[in-house]
Amino acid sequence: MRKILLILILFFVNQIIFSQVENEIYELNSINNLLTNEVKIIINHNISKKQTVFLGEAVHYSGSDFLAKTEFVKLLVTEHGYKDIAFESDFFALLFDHNKRNLYSMWSKSNQCKELFDFLEKNKVTIWGFDNKLHSTYSYQNLTKKLLEILKEEGIELNTEFIRLIKLIIKNQYNSRKKLSQKQVEYLKNYISKLQVNELIKTNKLWNQILKSVESAIEIYTVKDNSSDKNRVQIRDKQMAENLDFLVKTNPNKKFIVWLANGHMSKSNSKLMNKQTMGFKFRELNPNNSYHIAFGSIKLPERKKKDIIKARKKSNNILSLLPSLKNNYFLHLRKVISKNIKLKNKVFNDMYIFNLPSNKTKLLNHFDALVFIAKGKEVTYE
Numbered sequence: 559m560r561k562i563l564l565i566l567i568l569f570f571v572n573q574i575i576f577s578q579v580e581n582e583i584y585e586l587n588s589i590n591n592l593l594t595n596e597v598k599i600i601i602n603h604n605i606s607k608k609q610t611v612f613l614g615e616a617v618h619y620s621g622s623d624f625l626a627k628t629e630f631v632k633l634l635v636t637e638h639g640y641k642d643i644a645f646e647s648d649f650f651a652l653l654f655d656h657n658k659r660n661l662y663s664m665w666s667k668s669n670q671c672k673e674l675f676d677f678l679e680k681n682k683v684t685i686w687g688f689d690n691k692l693h694s695t696y697s698y699q700n701l702t703k704k705l706l707e708i709l710k711e712e713g714i715e716l717n718t719e720f721i722r723l724i725k726l727i728i729k730n731q732y733n734s735r736k737k738l739s740q741k742q743v744e745y746l747k748n749y750i751s752k753l754q755v756n757e758l759i760k761t762n763k764l765w766n767q768i769l770k771s772v773e774s775a776i777e778i779y780t781v782k783d784n785s786s787d788k789n790r791v792q793i794r795d796k797q798m799a800e801n802l803d804f805l806v807k808t809n810p811n812k813k814f815i816v817w818l819a820n821g822h823m824s825k826s827n828s829k830l831m832n833k834q835t836m837g838f839k840f841r842e843l844n845p846n847n848s849y850h851i852a853f854g855s856i857k858l859p860e861r862k863k864k865d866i867i868k869a870r871k872k873s874n875n876i877l878s879l880l881p882s883l884k885n886n887y888f889l890h891l892r893k894v895i896s897k898n899i900k901l902k903n904k905v906f907n908d909m910y911i912f913n914l915p916s917n918k919t920k921l922l923n924h925f926d927a928l929v930f931i932a933k934g935k936e937v938t939y940e
Contacts, residue, residue: 579879579889579894579898579901582889582890582891582893582894582897583879583880583881583887583888583889583890584596584597584600584887584888584889584890585881585885585886585887586885586886586887586888586929587886588886589622589625589626589629589886589931589933590625590629591629592626592629592630592886593629593630593633597888598633598637600888600890600927601630601633602637602638604849604892604926604927605634605638605849607846608813608847608848608849609806609810609812609813609814609844609847609848610802610806610813610814610815610816610840610844610847610848610849611630611634611640611813611814611815611816611848611849611851612816612818612823612837612848612849612850612851613627613630613631613815613816613817613818613851613853614818614819614820614821614822614823614850614851614852614853614912614925615627615818615819615820615853616819616820616852616853616854616855616910616911616912616913617819617913618662618664618819618937619664619936619937620853620855620858620934620935620936620937621668621669621670621935621936621937621938622670622855622931622933622934622935623853623854623855623931623934624665624668624670624671624674624937625670625673625935626853626886626929626931627674627817627853628670628671628673628674628677630851630929631643631674631677631678631815631817632677634813634815635677635678635681635683635815636681638813639813640683640813640814640815641681641682641683641684641812641813642683642684642686642809642812642813642814642815643678643683643684643685643686643814643815643816643817644685644686644687644688644802644805644814644815644816644817645661645662645665645685645686645687645688645689645817645818646662646687646688646689646798646817646818646819646822647660647661647662647665647687647688647689647693647694648660648661648687648689648691648692648693648694648696648697649687649688649689649690649768649771649798649801650687650692650696650697650701650768650771650772651687651692651694651696651697651700652685652686652687653686653687653764653768654696654700654704655696656684656685656686657685658675658685659694659695659696660685660687660694660696660697661685661687662693663939664937665817667939667940668937668938668939669937669938669939669940670935670937670938686805686814687801688798688801688802688805688816689794689798689801690771690772690774690775690778690794690797690798690801691731691775691778691779691794692727692728692731692772692775693728693731697728698725698728698729701724701728701772702716702720702721702724702725705753705765705768708758708759708762708765709753709756709758711758712756712758714756714758717749719745720745720746720749723738723742723745723746724746724772726738727746727775727776727779727780730779731779732779734776734779734780735779735780735781735782738780743776743780746776747773747776750769750772750773750776753769754766754769754770763804763808764808767800767801767804770797770800771797771800771801774793774794774796774797775797777793778790778793778794781793791834792834794836795822795834795835795836795839796834796836796839798822798836799836799837799838799839799840799842799843800839800843802814802816802836802840803840803843803844806844806847816848818836819913820852820853820854820912820913820914820924820925821835821913821914821915822835822836822837823835823836823837823850823852823925824837824838824850824914824924824925825837825838825841825848825850825923825924825925825926826838826920826923826924828919828920828923828924831914831915837850849926849927850924850925850926850927851925851926851927851928851929852912852924852925852927852928852929853912853929853931854908854911854912854913854928854929854930854931855911855931855933855934855935856877856883856911856930856931856932856933856934857932857933857934858934858936859936860910861909865909866883866909867883869907869909870883872907874904874905874906874907875906875907875908875909876906876907876908876909876911876921876928877908877909877911880930883932884932885932886929886930886931886932887929887930888927888928888929888930889927889928889929889930890927891922891925891926891927891928892926892927894922895922901922902920902922902923903920903923904920904922905918905919905920906918906919906920906921906922908921911930912924912925912928
């Protein structure tokens with residue numbers, strides 16, 4: 559009897575919550591033609607005065623997230639004039655060489671992003687980056703070279719040891735801690751500090767920002783950290799926000815699509831995220847200037863089908879809000895929260911579908927909209 563009563567209670571709780579969001583859940587088409595007219599109207603209304611639209615992915619190996627995001631990119635470019643796209647990739651390299659070869663390979667070389675890059679090229683969309691991690695061949699070959707060209711205007715030469723160590727950092731990235739002594743790390747930091755007070759650099763906004771980004775790259779590549787990357791994340795997200803802020807402020811007449819991971823673009827200042835996400839910090843610098851859409855694929859190899867079905871029956875699971883597990887959906891969070899303020903602080907378990915640091919969080923606080931892809935697919939390469 560008690561078991562039956564409990565089941566009934568859970569059923570009615572589910573029904574109450576579902577009824578609160580039912581009108582803001584929209585079924586989407588198949589992934590290769592995802593957007594319905596209804597959802598387009600919602601997006602049109604919400605981005606009308608936004609210079610930046612964030613498109614997040616749950617994990618960098620979810621090819622289905624890439625495919626879904628591509629459909630949103632097409633809409634933003636063709637119907638709303640977003641002619642610039644900034645990736646979670648090498649800030650320095652993509653300032654000078656707007657080529658996909660400077661992006662991480664899970665995007666630049668994946669089958670799921672081939673249509674995206676063909677579309678960007680055809681529509682003359684410029685590729686940028688905002689990540690302070692120096693990882694591209696272009697940065698290795700050109701960072702010190704271009705800095706030297708600027709400094710030569712005042713007859714200043716770069717120290718050969720500085721050039722050697724910077725190249726070592728770019729080549730080894732997170733292994734740099736094993737390659738450089740603490741004394742060498744301090745030398746690099748002090749050298750950059752001296753460059754930053756040089757009058758030529760101080761008055762050059764571009765190089766001022768580049769050196770700030772390089773300085774933080776040295777920090778994340780050499781800082782002592784644990785497996786959670788707690789120290790690195792804070793440094794990296796703060797600088798990524800400032801790099802993106804630099805791009806949008808120096809290009810006030812351009813509109814940017816921002817392509818990155820969900821965790822980085824969260825706009826929440828919750829304890830869960832330690833108030834250190836790139837999205838939150840960017841919004842502090844640019845209030846009311848961005849719209850954040852998170853993407854997540856329900857069925858991926860790490861989730862068993864039986865666990866997904868079981869989870870959907872629980873009122874505290876985000877899947878309980880969906881009418882079905884067979885279709886793709888768009889959840890209009892802004893409207894949901896404005897109508898149901900209590901849901902703003904409701905803790906949902908999302909089984910890491912959107913891949914935040916915890917699978918139990920006030921999920922509706924983090925984004926402006928959620929996109930659920932029913933059948934997930936891992937990224938593949940040519």
